[in-house]
Amino acid sequence: MRSPDPSDGRAVLAQVTPAGAKMVESRRKERIGRLADQLDPHHRQALAASLPALLEMARCPPTQQADGTASPIQ
Template sequence: MSPRSPELSIAELTSVLENFTRMSIRLPSVQRLSFTTLSVLHTLSQRGPKRLTELTASEQVTQSAITQIVTKLERDGLVRREPDPSDGRAVLVHVTPAGAAIVDGRRAERIARLTELADQLTPAERAAIAAALPALARLVELSQQQH
């Protein structure tokens, strides 16, 4: 390979993404909730209402755990349950405006903190990240197609 197209090290990519994810999750200092609780709010905010069984699968937790999380979120006014119009025996979990505000607030705080950090990068480092964004977005897309 030429110096302009370095070989992709999947192990290095994995390590960097793991470290970046941990950093990114911890950037916001407000609304400290568990990772799984925040993940449920993000899932509902981005992908719309879900059945408990769908949340169990997407969040990779037990049915009992997701029921407890949703019950607590409901008690805190961050989600609500409504009958599933396609199956009266099932319920759909919806994010409430208060729950969406947590997601939006955490994203805004994360953007502010990442902006501060990115401002310390060189122009070449910023350009390299910008160039990688379409490929990273494509990896996410491919992953979602498999589920």
């Protein structure tokens, strides 16, 4: 769905419909399945074991440098 941006008349705001969100989720699951099928069982198990830590890292807010830019990952 599209609607005019109330703060910028030149821009348009786009919003995913529920049907579109379902399609994106379905395709994401299919792609993950295809990628996982390419891994050998040992690597698939290692990836599954690392997911909790990766999810926690993704939830961490980025740190910022003095100039306001995001700090590089060290």
